[in-house]
Each structure stands twice: as C-alpha cells, then as structure tokens.
Amino acid sequence: MPLLHIDHLKTYYKTLRGDVKAVDGVTLDVEKGEALGLAGESGCGKTTLALSVIRLLPDNGRIVGGSVFFDSTDITKLDSETYRKEYRWKRMSMVFQGAMNALTPVYRVGDQIAEAILCHEEVEEDEARGRARELLGLVGVDPERASSYPHELSGGMRQRVMIAMALANNPEFIIADEPITALDVIVQAQVLHVINDLRRKLGLTMMLITHDLSVIAETCDGAAIMYAGKLVERGTVIDIFKRPLHPYTQGLVGSFPSIRGARKEMESIPGSPPNLLQPPPGCRFHPRCPHAMDICSREEPPLVEVEPGHLAACWLCEGG
C-alpha cells in the first residue's frame, strides 16, 4: 500500500465565469520513502493538487470528487478539526512556494517554528524553542539565528527556515512546492543539498513540485507530469527522461537545454496551455500535439501502465 494514494481527485475553483477545473481526475501514488517530482507548466494544477492533499485550498476551491488516502485513511472525509490535529503538520507538512513571503515579518523565526510545535504537542515553551534551534541547525542555519526576524535573513536562509518549520513535528511526508524557485543558482544547489540530505537522514517521503525538470533529475526517484489538470505520465526519473512516452513529456524533456554534453537543437511545443474554464475535448494536449489523431479530439485517453511502473495517458500508447 502506498503512503499516499490519490484517487480520481477533482478540485475545482468557483469563479464568476464558471468552474476552473484545476485538478480533473488525477490518480497518483507515492510510495513510502519515495521522492516524487511533480512537474508541469504554471496553471497545470500541480499546486492545487498539493493544496488539496494538505487541505489548505482557498475559499473558492473545493474537492468535488475522488479521494486522498494517506496511510489507508481517506483524509478528504475527515472533519477539519481531526485533520488539523492529527494530520496536517503532524504527519504531513508543506514547504510553501515563495518562502520569502511565507514567514510572518513581525515574529522571530525561532518563535515561528516553536509555534508549529506548540500547536501539536503538549510541551513547555522553552522546550519548543530549544527544538526550534535544533531544527535550524539541522537545515544548516546557525541556531543563534532563531532570534532573527525574517528580514534579517537572506533568501536562502529563509527558505531553510521554511524547511525547518515543515520538519517541526517529525512528519512522514513533506510536500515542497517550488522550494528553490526565485533563489540564485548557487543557493538553489545549497538548498537542494539540504533537502537531499534530510531525506536520507530522516527517511522522509516527499513530493517535490517544480516546473524545472532538471531539479527533478537531481533529487527525485519518481516523476509525474501534469498537463491542464490531468496526469499525463508517471514513472521513475529514468523512465521519464530516457523513455518519455507522452508527446507532452517528450516536448518538455526536449525543451530543456543542458550545460553538459553536445549542444543540441532545443525543441519547442507550439501553442500555449489551454484555458481550464473550457478545456479542449478529448485529450487536452491534442491541439498542440504533433501526433494528434482523430480519436484524440473525441475521447479522453485513459492512464495505462505501458511497462511496469511507467504509466501514460495517450492514445499512442494504448495497446503498447
């Protein structure tokens, strides 16, 4: 049984112009101990998927179908109080996108981490503060920095504080949403190093959300590609990078310039992602797909297991 099993999840946002189908029937498993990279372009629903799992959707967003099983419990059915007390931040937590702005500017960072501990455990304030300092040490920030305010820290340090905060209650599962976007290359490498290190030390299961495939190649075991609210491909990183099956994945992998090896022509995908208010019928990628066939504009391709552990949703793959 996988640690996280997302089953036909649908999350829509209510807007004045209709429902935005941000996540539309996604099925995805994350095995215990796995680091799964979830990639896709902006607006493809990857953050919405994460917010549905951690149940922090904005007011106009709601789960309209499907379920999310965490350790065999359907967490979408739990009442919010039980979920808050027993799951969120206790067993699973999240490192938010844009850590620069995710910290409160008016509290010391150590106190912000301690707050997460005090909310979930019956401990003395002093002990919580002490643990906050330990956590800072764990992510490579000088524990003395616990008494700094966020504006006194650099971007990379703030991001590390966010990671420390996510680790506050020893969760089994962490979602990291674009944890290194907006950081400089060298700082990115440092933060990725911290994440990799912690994963090994603490045996974490992780879901890393990013638009940058090379980050997934560097850190993850598995990869999942989303397009316009749908999961289009899932496999190991080797599957995805070496034998991509879905034309979108192929285009995405081909459009990444590499600093190593021979200079090769970059591929581009024509057109732009669809509007999720009225997604195209059939396969959502068909208007941009170089291999589109008749059936693609009529019927939606199912997600099929093409080889063990390697799934794709494309009519080309149907039947091998």
Next chain:
Amino acid sequence: MMEPLLEVRNLRKYFPVRGGFFRSLLSRRQMWVKAVDDVSFHVMPGEIFGLAGESGCGKTTTGKTILKLIEPTAGEVIFDGTEIFNLPPQELKPFRRRMQIIYQDPYESLNPRMNVFDIISEGIDIHELAGSTSEKEELVASALEMVELTPPEEFIFRYPHELSGGQRQRVCIARALVLNPEFIVADEPVSMLDVSIRASILKLMLKWKEESEISYLFITHDLAVARHMCDRIGIMYLGKIVEMGDIDRIIETPRHPYTQALMAAVPVPDPTAERTKVMITGEVPTPIEPPSGCRFHPRCPYAKEICKRETPGLVEVERDHVVACHQLEHSIHL
C-alpha cells in the same frame, strides 16, 4: 580584422545609498552601491555576447547603462565607431533606433492601455520611419509576421491582457525588430515564461540573428540557456567581470573559482549524469561597500592573503579566454 560593433570601456555605475535621517546625523560619508565597477567588453557584428551571474551582480544595470537608459557614472561606449555617452540628445537619437532592448517581464513592459498596433508603431512614429499610414500598417504587420504572430490582423487590435505570456514577449520583440536595429539588449527574455514556450522564443531570436545579422547582449542567470544562445560570455560577480571569452571554453574549462561553482550548481536534466558538486558556502554579499581586493575572496576556497589586498585584473589564459584571479594555479589540473 573586423571592428567590434559595440565596445564598452571601463563602464561604471554607482548608485548613492540614501541612509536614514539618523545615519545622516552620525556620518557624513556618502555610501555607494557599486552596481557596475570597471566593466569592459565588446560585441562583434552578428554575435551574441552573454552576461551571466546571480541576481544583484550588475548585469541588468550594465545592459541599461550601455543604452544610456541609466546615466553612466564613468566609462565609454563605442557603437559602430562613435562614442555615444557624450553625444547631445539630438545626435544620440539615431543610435537609439539602432540599439534596442527586450525586457525581462512581458507582463510589466507593455502598456496595458495601448493595443498591439500602438505599441509597435510608437517607435515608428518617434523615428519617423513611415511616410504614410498604410506604410506604417505594413511595417507593423511585417514585424508581427517576423515574430510569428500570424495572421497579423488577428493580433493587431488586441490589448496586452488578451495575450499569453509568450505572445506578449513576441510583441516586445516585434517592437524592437520593427525599427530594424543592429544591436539588441535582451535582458532575461525568457525567464518569466513557461518552459514549453521558452525554446520557441529563443529560436526566434537566433533566427533573426542569422537573417538580419542582429547582435545581442544576452543577459541571463541560466548558464544552460546561455550555452545554447551565446558565442561569447562574461561572468559577472558583484559588479565586475571575473571571467570572459568563448562560450565553449568557459563552459568546458572554467578557470575562476566562482565560474566553477556556478557551473557545478547548474542542475542537469539527466538523472544518470554524474554529479560533481563543488559547494561554496554563503550568498552574494551586498554591493554596498563590497569586500576588498578580489570581491569573491570571502567565499573562495582558494583565497590567500593577496586576494584580500589586491583586486586581480583580467589576464589571458588562452586565446579568447580571460580570467581575473590571483590563484590560477589551482585550476590548471582540472
């Protein structure tokens, strides 16, 4: 010997730091952000010269100062044989047409109250390139075709909010191309765009480099993109170029410890690639009162006494490859 199209000599741009009221009582000393500090390079006709570095290293300021969109503090820019910094505004105007810029963020660099036609034709009006309205329309339409926004009629009366990010950036490129420039400063032209869109915009720029022999100053923080686009590159750190030369030589045999660290930090989109991580610690210090001597010395694993005292100059280590480092021996065996 071909003459460079653009030559930048000892360019400096210092911004004054406005201290608070109390600091001004305590100290009379004026502080400066040395955003660009003694930068020299040249761009040959039809060449793409890259400037790469982390945020705050001064690469954008360099690009803007060259075009005199920011007043330079000191230095010279020679474009096609003429020094342009000392030209009076009227004489500078024809050069403004020949040197264009594409900005980083297409969501902020287009006036939301102007439609595509007005945006692109504004430059035509300013430089009086069209004799009649129909000629102007033709110029705008052909510029849209150049950036593959076809058919032009479909886009010409749209407003920026009706365009996607990639389409907006194409309008920005069309706005530059319509004036038939010889030189374009491209300031991170794809960093705000989605990956699937990036490649097509970069291809478009390469196409116009080939067909119209446009030279670019390509500013980027992404070395993988730089490698794909540039012929030569300069690596900047805290307002100074620390290494410069042929792109392949710099990518394959970087000699400055900073370039090496930068190269090692670039993620490789291949899970089977061998990973060698030269980790350097810390982050870029503030450019207000930067470190003495070599500005990289506090983070450099090879720093010695001399690095704290003396600023290293650029020395040639091989043909078309210059490095500013006191400790070049360390990198010989790599």
